[in-house]
Amino acid sequence: MNLQNQHINESGLLELPQALVAWARDYADGEEIELHHHSKIQLLYASSGVMRLLTNDQAWIVPQNTAVLIPAYLDHAILMHGNVEMRSLYLNDTAPRTISNGIEVVAVSPLMCELILALCNEPTVIQPESRGDLLSKLLFDELSRMEELSLSIPMPQEFRLQKICSLILEDPSNQDTLELWSEKIGASSRTISRLFEKDIGISFGRWRQLVRFHHAMEGLAKGEAVKVVAAKCGYGSASAFSYAFHKEMGVSPTSLFSDQ
Incomplete structure (x- = not known):
């Protein structure tokens, strides 16, 4: 995790005015994040380990090479399987992908993976024309190309x-x-x-x-x-x-x- 991320808690990220904010955190096998929601769209990705995502009426598995798009204000919980290196992106309403009222599991290309990891190592507050700004613009373009996968269990x-x-x-x-x-x-x-x-x-x-x-x-x-x-x-x-x-x-x- 980059140094600036260490001084901004996760809730503070959602108050930043920029279009995209990256957040990195690691979890041990069996750890659980209880039911919660965010005020922005979340792209949730794990560079290692597997996550199970739960809502009131469905469950999703999120293995390697996939990510999950979670609409703003949708309550969800996360259970870790294996040591999970979680990398999150919080997106504002200008995201170039229409997010439905439900969760989407999407395929992550090798380029998208590297962009997510690189952005998590940049300063949290992105300055115009900085490397983080350029990475964000390319990531937004890749986001519109991600393919949805059928990895949900209807309840x-x-x-x-x-x-x-x-x-x-x-x-x-x-x-x-x-x-x-x-x-x-x-x-x-x-x-x-x-x-x-x-x-x-x-x-x-x-x-x-x-x-x-x-x-x-x-x-x-x-x-x-x-x-x-x-x-x-x-x-x-x-x-x-x-x-x-x-x-x-x-x-x-x-x-x-x-x-x-």
Whole structure:
């Protein structure tokens, strides 16, 4: 973190009049930032480790080479998996990207990564025509080119589904069928299946698979072996897990964190 950042707390950053402010902070595995919000758009990036972002109705996984765009005033919490080197950018309303009312996980190009890291090493207060000013202008251009990724887990509003989903989030290896869940919550398997499609928009099996892959990325970020992660996610073999993971995520689990 640069010296000027050491003398300005995070809340003070939001009062600066410039279009973009950078902030750097490191967290240990398992640390959590409780529910909060900011008065500016936040671009949240980790140069190492994995973050899980939570709102009242969704969860996101933020692995390496991705960042998350958080709209102003949206309440969110963050859980760290692995030692996380968090780098944040706070953007004012002139950001060249339309931010919806929801969170977006976006791909971070090698250039964008270097720009974020470089800007975090510049003085917090950016002077016109300074190196920080030039980096900011280039970063704003890259921001408009970032591709949104589908790395969210939708959470239900229906109280019976909330019980099922909370238990699976706690134990992604859970293999209970819809018939077993129907006995636990007092609704037929057909009703549960229909509620998943209506409330969340995807099937029960698809939702559980998303949870498992999120959990897998958290384990991989900590350096766990693929066979260990596969077992924790309910797969009988590492090869079956690797095939399903590659089909869904577009990369193999071994290559996802190969630079660590």
